[in-house]
Amino acid sequence: MSAFTGTGRLARLVLRRDRIKLGAWLLGTPLLGFALAGSVSEFYPDEATRLSYADTALTSVVARAFNGPIFNAELGSIVVAEAYLTLTLLAALVSTFAVVRHTRQNEETGRAELLGAAVVGRHALLAAPLLVVVGANVAAALLLGLAFAAAGLPLAGSLAAAGAVGGVGIAFTAVAAVAAQLTVTSRGANALAAATVGVAFLLRAAGDVLGERDGLQLVSAWPSWLSPLGWGNQVRAFGAERWWVLGLPVVLLVGATLAAFGLARRRDLGAGLLSDRRGPARAAAGLLSPSGLLWRLHRGSLVGWSVAVVVLGVSMGFAADEVNDVIAENPAAAELIAAMGGGVDDLVDAFLAAMLGVFALAVGAYVVQALLRTRADEAGGVLEAVLATAVGRVRWLATQVVGAVLGAAVLVLLAGLATGLGYGLAAGDPGRCALELGGAGLLQLPALLVVAGLVTALLGLVPRWSVSLSWAVLIGFLLLGQLGAALDLPQAVLNLSPYTHVPAVPAVEATTLPLVLLVAVAGALLAAGLAGFRRRDVPS
Incomplete structure (x- = not known):
C-alpha cells in the first residue's frame, strides 16, 4: 500500500x-x-x-x-x-x-x-x-x-x-x-x-x-x-x-x-x-458563568476584527477627502455614491454614510460567525455538558446573543470613530468628526439586531439548516446593499434588507421610527428562536 x-x-x-x-x-x-x-x-x-x-x-x-x-x-x-x-x-x-x-x-x-x-x-x-x-x-x-x-x-x-x-x-x-x-x-x-x-x-x-x-x-x-x-x-x-x-x-x-x-x-x-501554551493551574472565577466563558472564547476574534475595522476605517476616512476629485468627471459614479449614501448631493457625506453601511454589513458577518459557534458546540457535544450544569437553555442561548450584539456594537462604534478620525485628520477637525461618525456607526446596531434575530430563529427552529441559511441571508443582504443601487432594483426588493431602513447619517438626519421598527422585528425573531430552542431536542 x-x-x-x-x-x-x-x-x-x-x-x-x-x-x-x-x-x-x-x-x-x-x-x-x-x-x-x-x-x-x-x-x-x-x-x-x-x-x-x-x-x-x-x-x-x-x-x-x-x-x-x-x-x-x-x-x-x-x-x-x-x-x-x-x-x-x-x-x-x-x-x-x-x-x-x-x-x-x-x-x-x-x-x-x-x-x-x-x-x-x-x-x-x-x-x-x-x-x-x-x-x-x-x-x-x-x-x-x-x-x-x-x-x-x-x-x-x-x-x-x-x-x-x-x-x-x-x-x-x-x-x-x-x-x-x-x-x-x-x-x-x-x-x-x-x-x-x-x-x-x-x-x-x-x-x-x-x-x-x-x-x-x-x-x-x-x-x-x-x-x-x-x-x-x-x-x-x-x-x-x-x-x-x-x-x-x-x-x-x-x-x-x-x-x-x-x-x-x-x-x-x-x-x-x-505545542499548546500551558494554561494556569486554576481557572478564573469568571469562567464559572456563561458570560465569562463566552468572553474567553470570543475575545481573540473580537480583537482581530477590531484591529481590521480601525485600520480600514482610518483608510476610508482619508479616502473620503478625495471623493470629489475622484468622481468630478464621472456622473455615473457620483450617482451611485449618492444612492448608496441616502440620495443627497453632498458626495463626501454620502460616501461616509455608504462606508458606514459597508462596515455594518461586514460586522454582520461577525454576528453570524459568533452565533453559529453555538451550533458547532451543539454538534460537537459541548452543549450537552454545559446544560448538565445549573445553566438553562434559554439563559445559555440568550448569553450568546447578548455577547454577539455587544461585540457588534463595539465594532460599529470603532468603525465610526476610525472613519471620522481619518476624515478629520484630512479635513482638519478630527475630534468632532470622530464623535459624529461614532454616533452614526452606532445607528447601524438595530440592523445588526435583526441579523442576530434571524440567526437565532434559524438556530432554534431549523438547526440543521441554520449554518447555510444564515450565511445565505447575509450574502443576500450584502448583494442588496452593494449591488441594489447599481442594478436599480425595485424599492420593494431593497426593503427586504434591514440595512436599507437605517438612516444614512451623516448624509441625512436620523429618524427614530425605522430604528424602533427594526428593534421590534429583531425582538420577535429572538423570541421565536429562544422558544424554539427551548422546546427542541439537543442535539438536533
Missing part, C-alpha cells in the same frame, strides 16, 4: 460533503465577476472617464493600497482594479477554510482516525482535499474568465485576470496545508491562514504604495513580489500580459505540499507541531 492509497475515494467524500458550498462558490464567483464588470462599464463608459480614473488610481495612495496597480486606461484594467481585491480575498479565504475543514478539523473531531482505520495511505488524508480545492479554483477561474468575456472584455485579458484570481486561491490552498500541520485546532489553523492572507495584503499594498508611476501604469516595488496577492496583479491582465507569473502559485503549491507531507510524517495524528 502506498502513501496515497485511497486518495480518489477520499476526494469523492470531500466533494460529497462540500457539494453545496463548492457549488455556491463555482456559481457565485462568475456571477459576481460579471456583475462587477457590468457595473464598472456603466460607470466608465468613455475614454475621458477612464483616463480620469487611471490618473486618480495612479496618484492616490489610498487607491494604490486597496485597488492595486493599474497598467492602462482600458476598461478591462479598470475592472481588474475594482474587482481584484474582492475576488481574490474570497478565493483565498474559501480555499483556506476548505482545506482546514477536511484536514485539521477531521483530526480534531476524530474523523481522520476513523478514516485511517480503512485502507488509506498516510498522505491521502491531505492529498484528497488539496486535489478538490485546487480543482475548484481552476474551475472557478475558467468560469470567471468566460464571465468577463461575456461582459464584453477581451478574451485573453479575461483569462489572464481569472487566472490571477485562481492563482491566489491555489497559493493559499498551499498555505492552509502547512497551517493544518502546525496547530492543534481547526480554529488555530484558520486563524494562522487568515493572518497570512492579511500579511500578504499588507505586503502587496506596501509594494504598490512605494511603486513608481510610468505614464499610465504603476511599476510595483519589491514587497509586492513577496505576496501571492501581488503576483496576481503582476500578471498585468488587459495590459501586456505576463503569463509566466501564473506559474508562481503552482511553484508555491508544489513546495508547500511537499513541506506539509514532510511535517505530517513528523507528528502524531491529532497533534500539531506548535
Whole structure:
C-alpha cells in the first residue's frame, strides 16, 4: 500500500460533503465577476472617464493600497482594479477554510482516525482535499474568465485576470496545508491562514504604495513580489500580459505540499507541531458563568476584527477627502455614491454614510460567525455538558446573543470613530468628526439586531439548516446593499434588507421610527428562536 492509497475515494467524500458550498462558490464567483464588470462599464463608459480614473488610481495612495496597480486606461484594467481585491480575498479565504475543514478539523473531531482505520495511505488524508480545492479554483477561474468575456472584455485579458484570481486561491490552498500541520485546532489553523492572507495584503499594498508611476501604469516595488496577492496583479491582465507569473502559485503549491507531507510524517495524528501554551493551574472565577466563558472564547476574534475595522476605517476616512476629485468627471459614479449614501448631493457625506453601511454589513458577518459557534458546540457535544450544569437553555442561548450584539456594537462604534478620525485628520477637525461618525456607526446596531434575530430563529427552529441559511441571508443582504443601487432594483426588493431602513447619517438626519421598527422585528425573531430552542431536542 502506498502513501496515497485511497486518495480518489477520499476526494469523492470531500466533494460529497462540500457539494453545496463548492457549488455556491463555482456559481457565485462568475456571477459576481460579471456583475462587477457590468457595473464598472456603466460607470466608465468613455475614454475621458477612464483616463480620469487611471490618473486618480495612479496618484492616490489610498487607491494604490486597496485597488492595486493599474497598467492602462482600458476598461478591462479598470475592472481588474475594482474587482481584484474582492475576488481574490474570497478565493483565498474559501480555499483556506476548505482545506482546514477536511484536514485539521477531521483530526480534531476524530474523523481522520476513523478514516485511517480503512485502507488509506498516510498522505491521502491531505492529498484528497488539496486535489478538490485546487480543482475548484481552476474551475472557478475558467468560469470567471468566460464571465468577463461575456461582459464584453477581451478574451485573453479575461483569462489572464481569472487566472490571477485562481492563482491566489491555489497559493493559499498551499498555505492552509502547512497551517493544518502546525496547530492543534481547526480554529488555530484558520486563524494562522487568515493572518497570512492579511500579511500578504499588507505586503502587496506596501509594494504598490512605494511603486513608481510610468505614464499610465504603476511599476510595483519589491514587497509586492513577496505576496501571492501581488503576483496576481503582476500578471498585468488587459495590459501586456505576463503569463509566466501564473506559474508562481503552482511553484508555491508544489513546495508547500511537499513541506506539509514532510511535517505530517513528523507528528502524531491529532497533534500539531506548535505545542499548546500551558494554561494556569486554576481557572478564573469568571469562567464559572456563561458570560465569562463566552468572553474567553470570543475575545481573540473580537480583537482581530477590531484591529481590521480601525485600520480600514482610518483608510476610508482619508479616502473620503478625495471623493470629489475622484468622481468630478464621472456622473455615473457620483450617482451611485449618492444612492448608496441616502440620495443627497453632498458626495463626501454620502460616501461616509455608504462606508458606514459597508462596515455594518461586514460586522454582520461577525454576528453570524459568533452565533453559529453555538451550533458547532451543539454538534460537537459541548452543549450537552454545559446544560448538565445549573445553566438553562434559554439563559445559555440568550448569553450568546447578548455577547454577539455587544461585540457588534463595539465594532460599529470603532468603525465610526476610525472613519471620522481619518476624515478629520484630512479635513482638519478630527475630534468632532470622530464623535459624529461614532454616533452614526452606532445607528447601524438595530440592523445588526435583526441579523442576530434571524440567526437565532434559524438556530432554534431549523438547526440543521441554520449554518447555510444564515450565511445565505447575509450574502443576500450584502448583494442588496452593494449591488441594489447599481442594478436599480425595485424599492420593494431593497426593503427586504434591514440595512436599507437605517438612516444614512451623516448624509441625512436620523429618524427614530425605522430604528424602533427594526428593534421590534429583531425582538420577535429572538423570541421565536429562544422558544424554539427551548422546546427542541439537543442535539438536533
